[in-house]
Amino acid sequence: MTSRLSAASLGQLPRAVGRPAYDRRAVTTGIVHLGVGAFHRAHQAAIIDACLMVGQGGWGIVGASLRSPETRDALAPQDGLYTLAVREGEAETLSVIGSIQRVVVASEDPAGLLDVLTAPATRIVTLTVTEKAYLRRSDGSLDVDHADIRADIADRTRPRTIHGFIIEALARRIAAGIAPFTVLSCDNLPANGKAVRRVLADFAQRVDPSLAQFVRSELSRPSSMVDRIVPATTDADRERISAALGVADAWPVVTEPFCQWVVEDDFAMGRPDWEQFGVTMVDDVTPYEDMKLRLLNGAHSAIAYLGQLQGLETVADAFGNTVIRRFVEGLWRESIQTLPAGLDTAAYVGQLADRFSNTALKHRTAQIANDASQKLPQRIIAPALELLRSGREAAHLEIVVAAWIAAARARAPGAFADPLDEKLATAFAQGDVPAIFDTTGFAAGAEGRGDLAARIAALLSRIENEGVEATLAALHKDDVEK
Secondary structure: OOOEOOOOOHHHOOOOOEOOOOOHHHOOEEEEEEOOOHHHHHOHHHHHHHHHHOOOOOOEEEEEEOOOOHHHHHHHHHOOOEEEEEEEOOEEEEEEEOOEEEEEEOOOOHHHHHHHHHOOOOOEEEEOOOHHHHOEOOOOOEOOOOHHHHHHHHOOOOOOOHHHHHHHHHHHHHHHOOOOOEEEEOOOOOOHHHHHHHHHHHHHHOOOHHHHHHHHHOOOOOOEEEEOOOOOOOHHHHHHHHHHHOOEOOOOEEEOOOOEEEEEOOOOOOOOOOHHHOOEEEOOOHHHHHHHHHHHHHHHHHHHHHHHHHOOOEHHHHHOOHHHHHHHHHHHHHHHOOOOOOOOHHHHHHHHHHHHOOOOOOOEHHHHHOOHHHHHHHHHHHHHHHHHHOOOOOHHHHHHHHHHHHHHHHOOOOOOOOOOHHHHHHHHHHOOHHHHHHHHOOOOOOOOHHHHHHHHHHHHHHHHHHOHHHHHHHHHHHHHHO
């Protein structure tokens, strides 16, 4: 197949394939997105595409890859176009998304990214980066000793980090009399707007204390909660989708029908009218965020590590295992006890069960297993401590942490990774749970920390001596007897 998806080839696509029904040349840039990966392209970019379809032409997206040119190199020959494949069971719906106008590679052209961030038309800067890209210490403050942070402070004209780019762009806008943009985090961090404010203010404090004060008190940085399962695109996906299009798409994205975005309504320079496309605007995103982190993300972590221990490749494979599914249902019952009243948790976990059972999504357990030291504190450690402090059981939550350690100890080279792997190597080798807690900063300074670590150590020993199935079966037996 020699023809490539592009503006010129849109007319060749089958009629069943959706495509932009607006003049992309008339769209202006209103959003700059840092971290233009598969999730952004299946979530925010698809929603903005729907906005452009109904005439909201001032919200085109310039995407930025902070390091790798891979996305730029795939999409540039396609004029920024790519296919969104929504899969459920045997059904697949294809739509070409046109909201991304171009992709820049920050490491290659930091000045170019600063220029678009500083442009008056840019009104929102969105983020979808990994937890580790925030470069936070265990207390949530900025790791000012990180080499990239030190480099950005020393030379503000060639940033490497999200902190360096955003703070320098804000400084230039203020100096030029251009209104500051809104910073909207779309990451799986609790209170991600507050997390952004803290690390940006910490960075700004070291370059301009007055700018730091602005960030703390005036910068619009609403929190948001995002939810859509987006597995990594495979070569088989590319081949299947390109065959259906009749032209080659180098980097389509595959996702599920479900899509959720809950956003606090605090935008300094306006925002798209995206409510008509399912976005929920709220005063406080926290209840939705906690429900998602603890019920979806927490269950994903459980499925990932139990699946890795059982040799199960995908979420659907693992959730289809009776023992693991029963465990996840018990995990949900525990975590729901830590959520505020008023949330329809029964409906939510029902949706999750359907989503996890979607065999069309090849969501790999190894992909989800990455970066546990950054993810487990919000998803698992915090609710476990809440339950223990109130005198309730947290055995399912505790097993998730034990399963992570067991899976990390048993993994083959390259199976999954953690940013603290090097520091954790000795503790992993020895199965030393208190040392793992110390290195990761899990529950640092929290009441009940030592008891939680001891309980997890006992479960780790049981998993490794009796096996994961026997451990989970014993837990279920205890649940039945209670």
